[in-house]
Amino acid sequence: MNGSNGSLRSVLVVEEHEEVRAALREWLLGTYPELKLREARNLTEAIDSARQASPDMVLVNMELPGPNGIEATRQLRRGAVRCPVVIMSFHDSAALRMAAEAAGADAFLPKREMPQALSPILSRFAK
Numbered sequence: 512m513n514g515s516n517g518s519l520r521s522v523l524v525v526e527e528h529e530e531v532r533a534a535l536r537e538w539l540l541g542t543y544p545e546l547k548l549r550e551a552r553n554l555t556e557a558i559d560s561a562r563q564a565s566p567d568m569v570l571v572n573m574e575l576p577g578p579n580g581i582e583a584t585r586q587l588r589r590g591a592v593r594c595p596v597v598i599m600s601f602h603d604s605a606a607l608r609m610a611a612e613a614a615g616a617d618a619f620l621p622k623r624e625m626p627q628a629l630s631p632i633l634s635r636f637a638k
């Protein structure tokens with residue numbers, strides 16, 4: 512993407528932990544300074560944010576309080592979110608990846624592999 516996000520202009524980060532949101536914010540805006548970044552701490556905020564301004568991508572934490580990332584992805588999809596949805600998790604397993612895919616996620620990202628694994632995902636969906 513080399514400083515240009517192609518069609519990826521805005522990202523919604525759904526993460527309850529301020530420290531994780533701050534780290535993602537720093538990396539995303541440091542790498543893609545023109546990116547419009549929205550943040551939500553839970554599913555309700557995410558749905559409200561997505562309705563206000565349709566994001567080009569949603570990054571959803573698996574370990575959200577209340578509905579987890581799998582259920583959040585289902586509800587975001589039911590709410591007409593058509594952009595790519597990426598589930599992020601500290602846990603990784605084939606079963607979790609399959610559940611994420613079945614819920615409508617476009618990608619699964621182990622948090623321990625960020626940000627190196629996030630950049631190719633962003634590039635893949637910027638087309």
